[in-house]
Amino acid sequence: MTYLTCREFVELVTDYLDGALPPADRERFDEHLDMCKGCREHLDQMQTTLRALRAAGDEPARGEVEGLDRLLDTFRDWKRSRP
Amino acid sequence: MDDQATIAALRAGDEAAFADLVRRYQPLMLRVARQYVKTPAAAEEVVQETWLGVLNGIDRFEGRSSLKTWIFRILMNQAKTRGVRDQRSTPFASLGAEDGDGPAVDPSRFDDEGWWNAYPRAWSAVPAERLESKETIATVRDAIAELPPRQREVIVLRDLVGLDGPEVSEALEISEGNQRVLLHRARAKVRAVLEGELT
Ligand SMILES: [Zn+2]
Numbered sequence: 396m397t398y399l400t401c402r403e404f405v406e407l408v409t410d411y412l413d414g415a416l417p418p419a420d421r422e423r424f425d426e427h428l429d430m431c432k433g434c435r436e437h438l439d440q441m442q443t444t445l446r447a448l449r450a451a452g453d454e455p456a457r458g459e460v461e462g463l464d465r466l467l468d469t470f471r472d473w474k475r476s477r478p
Numbered sequence: 479m480d481d482q483a484t485i486a487a488l489r490a491g492d493e494a495a496f497a498d499l500v501r502r503y504q505p506l507m508l509r510v511a512r513q514y515v516k517t518p519a520a521a522e523e524v525v526q527e528t529w530l531g532v533l534n535g536i537d538r539f540e541g542r543s544s545l546k547t548w549i550f551r552i553l554m555n556q557a558k559t560r561g562v563r564d565q566r567s568t569p570f571a572s573l574g575a576e577d578g579d580g581p582a583v584d585p586s587r588f589d590d591e592g593w594w595n596a597y598p599r600a601w602s603a604v605p606a607e608r609l610e611s612k613e614t615i616a617t618v619r620d621a622i623a624e625l626p627p628r629q630r631e632v633i634v635l636r637d638l639v640g641l642d643g644p645e646v647s648e649a650l651e652i653s654e655g656n657q658r659v660l661l662h663r664a665r666a667k668v669r670a671v672l673e674g675e676l677t
Contacts, residue, residue, distance in 0.1 A: 405581075405583045409661055440601050444669040445637060446609060446610075447618050450614070455502045462522055
């Protein structure tokens with residue numbers, strides 16, 4: 396079995412995080428991770444990137460939201476119709 | 479407010495909680511809907527219908543996924559139904575040359591044998607407030623806006639919305655492998671932009 400290089404490692408990170416690496420590749424990936432500080436930092440950076448992406452998806456709109464008034468009407472109608 | 483509290487508030491008819499939810503997700507919902515229908519007006523209708531679906535379904539929501547994921551699943555179903563009726567605006571064709579472009583990390587960062595020339599910087603020192611600051615979020619959004627369209631669509635659905643790989647590949651009618659190639663490129667570019675910003 397050959398070792399992964401760092402250059403190869405960084406291309407497998409998304410498959411790894413999705414749990415999509417075949418078992419043999421997964422083993423080589425874990426082995427590399429154990430011995431390589433640089434790739435541990437890289438993986439950590441990717442996980443931090445994912446947190447930043449999630450934060451970007453949860454950021455409320457600034458200013459007016461289009462159609463909010465109409466939606467609040469919908470909400471009131473819905474509320475009235477509840478048993 | 480966390481999901482549990484939001485769900486309880488909606489069931490109790492709390493209008494402010496509903497307005498908060500709309501403020502939070504409406505822009506992303508419009509953006510996603512826009513990928514499936516022809517006009518901005520049609521996208522708005524899809525989003526309106528989605529909110530009605532959310533209200534009508536909230537009593538039955540069991541919390542097996544996050545509230546957000548559940549809302550976007552309803553949106554995707556509405557958008558797809560509508561998109562089929564309208565003939566989708568931008569067909570998501572097979573992968574093009576731009577989609578698998580380039581390595582994840584600048585090749586000059588590695589030596590001839592493929593090892594790091596210098597270790598990447600540790601980001602663990604970056605405080606959470608900085609990561610979730612308006613500036614960082616704006617940087618991330620700009621980086622996403624610069625991506626090729628297919629990469630952009632996948633990263634929005636996977637990482638901003640939070641759908642899983644099978645859901646995204648089904649929604650975009652591409653293989654799971656292709657979906658992951660696009661995601662990998664997209665994440666790599668966002669990471670590189672953040673590296674410039676955070677270190
Ligand atoms: Zn390494």
